Amino acid sequence: MFNVGVFTEVLNLPRPHMALILLWFGVLLRCTTLVHSLGTSCTAPLTSGTAAISEPYWLESITHQGTAAYNSDPSTYVVFRNVKDFGAVGDGVTDDTAAINSAISSGDRCGLGTCNSTTTAPALVFFPTGTYLISTPLDLYYYTQLIGDAKNPPTLLASASFAGMAVIDADIYIPGESSIRASGAEWYAPTNNFFRSVRNFVIDLTQIPATTAGTGIHWQVSQSTSLMNIVFEMSSASDTAHQGIWMENGSGGFMGDMVFNGGKYGIWGGNQQFTVRNVSFNSVETAVYGLWNWGYTFQTVTITDCQVGFDLATGGLTEDTQTVGAEAIIDAVVINTPIFVRTSEASTSLAGSIVINNVKLNNVPIAVGVLDGPTVLEGSTGSLTIDSWGQGNVYSGTNTAGTFTQGTIASATKPSSLLDSTGRIVGRMHPQYADYAVSQFVSVKSNGAKGDGSTDDTAALQAIFNEVHAFSSPANGRKLMEIQFSGCAIIFFDAGTYVVTSTLEIPAGTQMVGEAWSVIAGKGSAFENQASPQVVVRVGAEGSSGIMEISDIIFTTVGPTPGAIVVEWNVAEPSSTSAGAGMWDSHIRLGGAAGTNLETAQCPSSGSGGTTNCFAAFLGLHLTAKSTAYLEGTWVWLADHDIDGDGFSQLTLYSGRGILSESAGPVWLIGAGETNHTLSGAQNHYLGLFQTETPYYQPSPAAPTPFTSDSTYNDPITFESGFAWAVNIIDSSDIIFFGAGLYSFYSAYVQTCLETMSCQPQLVNVDSQSFVTIYSLSTVGATSQLSVGNTGIINESANVDGYQSTVTVWSSS
Numbered sequence: 001m002f003n004v005g006v007f008t009e010v011l012n013l014p015r016p017h018m019a020l021i022l023l024w025f026g027v028l029l030r031c032t033t034l035v036h037s038l039g040t041s042c043t044a045p046l047t048s049g050t051a052a053i054s055e056p057y058w059l060e061s062i063t064h065q066g067t068a069a070y071n072s073d074p075s076t077y078v079v080f081r082n083v084k085d086f087g088a089v090g091d092g093v094t095d096d097t098a099a100i101n102s103a104i105s106s107g108d109r110c111g112l113g114t115c116n117s118t119t120t121a122p123a124l125v126f127f128p129t130g131t132y133l134i135s136t137p138l139d140l141y142y143y144t145q146l147i148g149d150a151k152n153p154p155t156l157l158a159s160a161s162f163a164g165m166a167v168i169d170a171d172i173y174i175p176g177e178s179s180i181r182a183s184g185a186e187w188y189a190p191t192n193n194f195f196r197s198v199r200n201f202v203i204d205l206t207q208i209p210a211t212t213a214g215t216g217i218h219w220q221v222s223q224s225t226s227l228m229n230i231v232f233e234m235s236s237a238s239d240t241a242h243q244g245i246w247m248e249n250g251s252g253g254f255m256g257d258m259v260f261n262g263g264k265y266g267i268w269g270g271n272q273q274f275t276v277r278n279v280s281f282n283s284v285e286t287a288v289y290g291l292w293n294w295g296y297t298f299q300t301v302t303i304t305d306c307q308v309g310f311d312l313a314t315g316g317l318t319e320d321t322q323t324v325g326a327e328a329i330i331d332a333v334v335i336n337t338p339i340f341v342r343t344s345e346a347s348t349s350l351a352g353s354i355v356i357n358n359v360k361l362n363n364v365p366i367a368v369g370v371l372d373g374p375t376v377l378e379g380s381t382g383s384l385t386i387d388s389w390g391q392g393n394v395y396s397g398t399n400t401a402g403t404f405t406q407g408t409i410a411s412a413t414k415p416s417s418l419l420d421s422t423g424r425i426v427g428r429m430h431p432q433y434a435d436y437a438v439s440q441f442v443s444v445k446s447n448g449a450k451g452d453g454s455t456d457d458t459a460a461l462q463a464i465f466n467e468v469h470a471f472s473s474p475a476n477g478r479k480l481m482e483i484q485f486s487g488c489a490i491i492f493f494d495a496g497t498y499v500v501t502s503t504l505e506i507p508a509g510t511q512m513v514g515e516a517w518s519v520i521a522g523k524g525s526a527f528e529n530q531a532s533p534q535v536v537v538r539v540g541a542e543g544s545s546g547i548m549e550i551s552d553i554i555f556t557t558v559g560p561t562p563g564a565i566v567v568e569w570n571v572a573e574p575s576s577t578s579a580g581a582g583m584w585d586s587h588i589r590l591g592g593a594a595g596t597n598l599e600t601a602q603c604p605s606s607g608s609g610g611t612t613n614c615f616a617a618f619l620g621l622h623l624t625a626k627s628t629a630y631l632e633g634t635w636v637w638l639a640d641h642d643i644d645g646d647g648f649s650q651l652t653l654y655s656g657r658g659i660l661s662e663s664a665g666p667v668w669l670i671g672a673g674e675t676n677h678t679l680s681g682a683q684n685h686y687l688g689l690f691q692t693e694t695p696y697y698q699p700s701p702a703a704p705t706p707f708t709s710d711s712t713y714n715d716p717i718t719f720e721s722g723f724a725w726a727v728n729i730i731d732s733s734d735i736i737f738f739g740a741g742l743y744s745f746y747s748a749y750v751q752t753c754l755e756t757m758s759c760q761p762q763l764v765n766v767d768s769q770s771f772v773t774i775y776s777l778s779t780v781g782a783t784s785q786l787s788v789g790n791t792g793i794i795n796e797s798a799n800v801d802g803y804q805s806t807v808t809v810w811s812s813s
Ligand SMILES: *[C@@H]1O[C@H](CO)[C@@H](O)[C@H](O)[C@H]1NC(C)=O
Pocket: 179, 180, 190, 191, 248, 249, 250
């Protein structure tokens, strides 16, 4: 319960606040019902944990009562699994492979190539600190988080005789099958391989003979996936064949906060699009090998004592010959490495767009070079900073002609609010509360919420938020003091689906964490009126400021919900912080999952479900004017297919808007994606890499049908030929895209338009008064890649550099 500190604070208040005291007493009384008593006062921010050194990581010892609400047997299906409960020893000697694989696969899980995908069998597999000897791959079933003790990350030690693709395998090739998915040769389709996360490990390959291509992680994944806080230990022998991450394709994704020591390759990767943040490579032969992509963004990279930083296969100008389409690198430090970037072919026309921004070289003689060819950009044996350099087609303003450039390109002015103290774009790792004691967490299930996918949990959840944050009680209709306040308790959303039937108010000062993606679902009449949309989850009262940390949560609806604004984000970070208000590994998922009532049975692609029953949302995520937001790995997805059921049948679902930002910033969208994005009156945004896809059914019905354009939400007035804009920017300034992948793959579910890359006429619209810089813009299927004031400026056909077309940079002026 709350201690005397609260009373002291109350009594210190000036007289006019007496009314509040009564409220607080009410709160105090209810507080005593919290099962986990709070050993700390709620009067001041608690920025650190109280766990004793010897105490295990809170996630290990918290009561495990998470459930999978829509599993066929929620009473017996177990979400949380501790590998030691399955017989893993962790002594570095015993082979723990079978025990860990049993922890992952037990229960009726989705894998083996007999199940494409599911949301009904999630698992969080926990590894206490220790050294686990691994002899064959750990098979990462669908919808699994592998989480090591964040205080003392466990080591996965590959045995000397390790056999198989990688220590952790996220998409398993089926032995004996020679081709891929179409003939069933892998467990999962690489572009639908969602919901996986691996955190807090040391993966040690050094026992494997150096000349064997031992691999840490086979990561052939799509959106809503992450790798985080992982150290790869590999052989430093001159003939080393070890590799950290091996990724041949997929449609990701985010990874970050990783260190690669030794090895032939740190990241060997091909994927449609990917975002990598905060990675360090030490004595790796080739830090990053780029096999193929449509666009990659690397943010904050440190390369020390390597041979080559980025080695890129380039030159392929068609789908069949695809190589690296676009590589964008921001904020790198490269030390004692002969070559920073190397392409496989000399680029005299477009073949491998490169953007380098704020890169500091120290003893790197070649900044950009060609394999067995000329140096394109000299480095230095001393130190050198590259402010903004590019290779590819450069455009500006309304000039329809691009210029092939290998040299200095536009350097966007970066507002200081987006930067850290060293001048780099801010990055902040997913909070894991490693130092916090389990007594500092409050479980929602222990305090009255059911999370069973049917009970209305609105009141139970609201009471918990209000009690933990006694200073802010918008449920009472009062706008109380805006106090920067956090740390009284971290709210633990035990795995489950929590149905809310009216707006859930999350007060500024909240830290909350889910378990294997806990779900908050808006349902019912409150969210059914398109003419009067209502917020499902309001993050911070309007005008509030304070810490906000949300991780491992999914926000969704149970349809039809034409009037649901799924998340309204109002909170602003405390002025003393950067990225103090954010979400990590948290998503807005609309339809396509069990329990949503927006599935194959209701809304097949034939359209036979009609429109009335197939509204998923009015608006996915609204960043309001005074908010700030750090969103890492956030995927706002209007489902194009059903994850449950057969896992590939397409759906026709409707959401009026994806993300609307009116924020004055700072806003960081790091590794984020969605369907259609509007920036209106926005300022100080960094987005990289940003991905969108146009709904496959358009133009039937023609956008905005079945919604109507609503000026309150800054909807576009014009929808060219009935297709949504991927990005529409109105009256905004200091907007920096560092990598974008914007795709239009269909016209009314037919793909013949891809033969001429003309599925929709226009894709990105910027009005003439906005100040925007877009680096590394890769698009597919649009006649015009970028428009100013609704008029197409850049022809996609002029920038073909693979399956996609890439503009290396466009700046509004
Ligand atoms: C993924 O990569 C594998 C191995 O190179 C290849 O056989 C397969 O065709 C690729 N699949 C897709 C969907 O690109």
